[in-house]
Every structure is written in C-alpha cells, then in structure tokens.
Amino acid sequence: MLTSRKTFLPFALPSISEDAIEEVAQVLRSGWVTSGPKVKQFEMEFGDFVGSKESIAVNSATAGLHLALEAIGLTANDAAITSAITFTATSEVICYFGAEPILTDVDPIHNLMTPDTLLETIKTKCDWNGKELKSKKTGKQIKAILPVHLAGYTCDMEGLIKIAKEYHLYVIEDAAHAFPAVHKDKMIGTWGDFTVFSFYATKGITTGEGGMVTTSNKEAAERIRKMRLHGINRDAFNRPGWYYEVVDAGYKYNMTDIAAALGVIQLKESHGFWERRTEIAKHYNEEFSSLKGIKLPKEDANGIHSWHLYRIEVDPKIAKVGRDSLVEELKERNIGTSLHFIPIFEHPYYKKTFQYNRKEYPNACQMYDRSVSLPLFAGMSKADEKDVIDAVKDILG
Numbered sequence: 072m073l074t075s076r077k078t079f080l081p082f083a084l085p086s087i088s089e090d091a092i093e094e095v096a097q098v099l100r101s102g103w104v105t106s107g108p109k110v111k112q113f114e115m116e117f118g119d120f121v122g123s124k125e126s127i128a129v130n131s132a133t134a135g136l137h138l139a140l141e142a143i144g145l146t147a148n149d150a151a152i153t154s155a156i157t158f159t160a161t162s163e164v165i166c167y168f169g170a171e172p173i174l175t176d177v178d179p180i181h182n183l184m185t186p187d188t189l190l191e192t193i194k195t196k197c198d199w200n201g202k203e204l205k206s207k208k209t210g211k212q213i214k215a216i217l218p219v220h221l222a223g224y225t226c227d228m229e230g231l232i233k234i235a236k237e238y239h240l241y242v243i244e245d246a247a248h249a250f251p252a253v254h255k256d257k258m259i260g261t262w263g264d265f266t267v268f269s270f271y272a273t274k275g276i277t278t279g280e281g282g283m284v285t286t287s288n289k290e291a292a293e294r295i296r297k298m299r300l301h302g303i304n305r306d307a308f309n310r311p312g313w314y315y316e317v318v319d320a321g322y323k324y325n326m327t328d329i330a331a332a333l334g335v336i337q338l339k340e341s342h343g344f345w346e347r348r349t350e351i352a353k354h355y356n357e358e359f360s361s362l363k364g365i366k367l368p369k370e371d372a373n374g375i376h377s378w379h380l381y382r383i384e385v386d387p388k389i390a391k392v393g394r395d396s397l398v399e400e401l402k403e404r405n406i407g408t409s410l411h412f413i414p415i416f417e418h419p420y421y422k423k424t425f426q427y428n429r430k431e432y433p434n435a436c437q438m439y440d441r442s443v444s445l446p447l448f449a450g451m452s453k454a455d456e457k458d459v460i461d462a463v464k465d466i467l468g
C-alpha cells in the first residue's frame with residue numbers, strides 16, 4: 072500500500088485569488104455592502120460572457136430555480152418534470168408550490184435527461200389531450216421540464232426543446248454544473264426559457280453563495296427582479312428617496328455587493344479555472360484508461376464540457392474492488408470523494424410524499440451503485456493530481 076498524503080485532499084475547493092480578496096475588501100470599505108453597483112456590474116459581465124439577454128443575480132441557484140418557476144406561474148395544480156439524478160434543489164423548488172415533481176430516468180452513459188428518457192416519461196407517466204400534458208398519478212398539469220447538465224456535460228438541448236414545444240412546456244435548465252459550458256454553437260445560458268447557474272463554494276465560479284438566472288424573456292426577467300427583493304417594483308439602488316411600492320409578496324433572494332465583487336473577479340479568472348480542470352480531467356482519463364471495470368467520463372460530444380465534476384463508475388463484477396471499497400481506501404490515503412447524486416427517489420421525504428417506484432429508474436439505480444466523483448478543482452497542484460492518480464491506480468490496477 073502507498074503511503075497516504077500528509078494533508079486531506081477534498082474533492083473540491085474554491086480558488087480565491089488576492090485580486091478577489093482586494094475587490095471584496097474595496098466593497099467592504101465603500102460603505103455599500105448589499106445589492107448595488109457590483110451586482111449590476113456582475114450581471115452585465117456575466118450576461119456578456121454567456122451571451123444572454125437578461126441576467127438576474129440571486130443569492131443561490133435554488134432561489135433562481137424558485138423564481139423561474141414563480142415567473143411561469145406554477146401553482147399547486149401543476150407539475151414539472153426533472154431528472155431523477157440531481158441535487159434536491161431542483162425538485163424541492165417544485166414542491167415549494169405544492170406542485171408535483173415527475174422524475175425521468177437518466178441515460179446510462181452521462182446520467183442526463185435525454186429526449187428518449189423524457190419521451191419515455193411522457194409515455195408512461197403522463198396523459199396528453201392535444202392541449203395539455205397531465206400527470207397520470209395526480210391529474211396535475213405539467214408546465215415545465217428542468218434538465219440538469221450533470222457534471223458539466225450538456226443535455227441535448229435541441230431535442231429537449233423540440234419535445235417541450237410540442238407539449239407546451241417551459242424549459243428551465245439547472246446549469247449549476249455548467250459554467251462555462253458550450254452546447255453546439257451556443258453557451259449554456261442561451262438555450263432554454265431560463266437557465267440557472269450556481270456560485271456555491273464548490274462550483275465553477277463562486278460568490279460564497281449565489282446564483283444567476285439568464286433568460287431572453289424580458290417580462291419574466293422583470294418579474295424575477297421584483298420577486299427577488301420583496302416584490303418591490305424598483306431595485307434599492309435606483310429608488311428615489313423613501314418611496315417604493317410592493318406589488319406582490321416577494322422573497323429575500325438578492326445578491327450582495329460583497330458576493331458580486333468576488334463574482335466579478337472569479338468571472339475574469341474562470342477561463343483559467345476551466346483550463347486547469349480540463350487538463351486534470353484529461354490526465355485522469357489518460358492514466359485510468361487501462362484500469363479494468365472502470366467507466367470514464369467523456370469529452371462533451373456536442374459541445375464543450377465545463378468539467379465541474381470528474382465522475383467514474385466502478386463495475387463491481389469486473390473491477391478489482393467495488394465503489395464503496397474504492398471510496399474507503401481513498402479516504403485512508405487522505406483523498407476525498409463525493410457522489411453526484413443520491414437519486415431523488417431514494418430520499419425519505421420524496422419517497423414518503425410521492426411514492427416513487429425505484430424500479431422505474433434502472434439507470435439511476437445503477438449509477439447510484441457505481442458512481443464516485445474524484446477530486447477536481449482548479450487549485451489542485453500537480454502533486455495533488457499525482458496523488459489521486461497513483462492512489463486510484465494502486466487500488467484498482
């Protein structure tokens with residue numbers, strides 16, 4: 072057995088430069104720490120980067136997903152379709168409205184919602200009367216699909232949008248893993264009706280906590296801008312004097328200038344972060360290609376992978392050890408791992424509330440048995456990278 076690392080290597084860490092610290096410090100010294108000019112700047116620069124018409128900064132992707140569903144007018148009589156393999160945020164926001172989350176299985180290679188898994192879900196779990204798509208189980212009307220670009224591999228947007236149009240559904244992309252990512256000739260952020268990014272600590276870029284909604288729907292963007300700050304009809308920074316109007320019972324989902332200052336610098340540095348992650352993923356793929364019973368992630372066949380995560384699958388019948396032993400042995404060597412994700416239908420709340428039948432999700436179940444995410448972040452040193460490669464090869468070789 073190899074000797075273990077002296078320090079623990081987590082599966083992800085943020086990269087915070089001195090420039091970023093200085094930019095945040097300037098905001099702290101300025102006297103304006105909440106939503107203000109930095110948020111506006113971050114929104115503009117982010118919008119320019121992905122090519123979106125409207126960009127609305129919020130304090131998390133979860134808030135952004137919530138506000139997108141609010142903007143399309145989701146109610147308790149409605150349902151929305153999302154992927155069985157995602158973080159709870161994507162399905163919990165549907166539950167906020169008392170609506171029903173309907174889950175698609177995923178494809179066995181990239182673990183995404185695909186046109187095939189979506190059509191299978193529509194065929195088996197929905198009724199179409201030529202005007203409305205309804206849940207067979209509850210009779211609720213399905214209003215949206217929420218595909219997830221898992222790990223940064225992009226979903227087939229043309230295929231999904233075509234089906235969504237046919238069944239009169241909005242497309243709200245969970246792009247928490249997909250910054251920066253390109254699908255066909257356009258960046259993620261310009262495909263669906265809404266795209267929601269996360270700037271959580273471990274994501275492609277971070278603002279500590281934060282998120283961004285992009286859309287080309289001006290009216291919806293205005294609604295989201297209002298609802299992110301108490302339903303007030305104007306943002307605090309362009310409010311004249313003391314007068315303001317509350318036009319709905321909104322939320323407290325605004326991003327702070329402290330967070331946006333970090334975001335502005337992270338955005339500038341994002342290409343370098345992406346290059347380093349891509350390089351590590353390429354090295355992993357080269358080094359692990361000879362290991363038996365291991366399925367490696369692929370470059371995005373339809374675009375440019377963000378390489379937010381590096382997920383492998385261990386086939387317990389062929390590989391030298393199973394997934395759980397691999398995780399255990401990596402931990403003994405001071406190397407962290409994670410799992411993306413425990414299927415939604417396996418969680419007690421969702422099981423109890425919606426009685427999902429796990430037999431309807433064979434690919435999600437197989438992924439749950441076999442998947443593990445190895446350390447991948449821009450700040451990993453060559454030595455960190457080598458430690459992971461040596462350890463994985465030693466355990467599985």
Ligand SMILES: *Cc1c(COP(=O)(O)O)cnc(C)c1O
Pocket residue numbers: 130131132133134157158160161219245247248268269270271280281282
């Ligand atoms: C991180 C994550 C979210 C939530 O992002 P927050 O900014 O923490 O709200 C949503 N979906 C997926 C797939 C995620 O990984």
